[in-house]
Amino acid sequence: MNELKPEIMELLALVGKKYSRNLLTTTDFDEFSLHLKSEHGYLISTSTLKRLWGYVNDTHQPRTQTLDLLSRYIGFTCFSDFCHHLKTSTMYNSSFFTTKQIQVQDLKPGDEIEIGWSPNRYLRLQYHGEARFQVIDSKQSKLRRGDYFETACFLMGQPLLLSYILRDNQKTPPFIAGRNGGLTLINQLT
Incomplete structure (x- = not known):
């Protein structure tokens, strides 16, 4: 499997969190693909989802269109908007804190x-x-x-x-x- 960029890995983690079901089998990916289509109108094939999540080996980077759809699924306008959020959000940046x-x-x-x-x-x-x-x-x-x-x-x-x-x-x-x-x-x- 091709190594994914950290931004894409974070996107997949947040997508998985929102979907709140594990993507571990072919059936899981089929059901998620159907969910995206029926609930949101997003067309992402089962094979594309399997490649993204590393279920099958692949050397291709995901298409921007696919990343845009997954970014929309978690509430962003597109993948570049999601990446901008990662760069500016305090949740992802280092910071000082106080604690016992x-x-x-x-x-x-x-x-x-x-x-x-x-x-x-x-x-x-x-x-x-x-x-x-x-x-x-x-x-x-x-x-x-x-x-x-x-x-x-x-x-x-x-x-x-x-x-x-x-x-x-x-x-x-x-x-x-x-x-x-x-x-x-x-x-x-x-």
């Missing part, structure tokens, strides 16, 4: 903190210095008691991204806590 946080520079070895995230995940951590934390209590989390990880800070409302977890002297793949909604609990205990 715990930074490792404010901790000393032996300090304990607790963090949590939805739906009911909880960790109690002990700081070991040099940005290293050990899990000393875990409830409903994939992190286990005895796991270690490194991070520079914990930010309320933001996901916790870990490049790895050290478990039984083995590094795991990257881990994300609070993917949807971020951390909902951060407290320094000692």
Whole structure:
């Protein structure tokens, strides 16, 4: 499959969100094509949709007309209008923000903190210095008691991204806590 531009990938994500059904099978693409035609009068073939979503391999870039129709589907006048929105929207731009946080520079070895995230995940951590934390209590989390990880800070409302977890002297793949909604609990205990 040809790599799609980030703007097109974002367009497809928003189209999928609005349609609110997964596009995973030939039938899904057939139904979406019919939906676009019957509900909106947009003619986009099933094969074009399959190529766009990477269901079939293809080396062609999508036509502007197709991108315009999908942009209209999510409320824009055309694809260039959608791209302009991406460039000017604060939702897609970097920005400063304030939130409750715990930074490792404010901790000393032996300090304990607790963090949590939805739906009911909880960790109690002990700081070991040099940005290293050990899990000393875990409830409903994939992190286990005895796991270690490194991070520079914990930010309320933001996901916790870990490049790895050290478990039984083995590094795991990257881990994300609070993917949807971020951390909902951060407290320094000692």
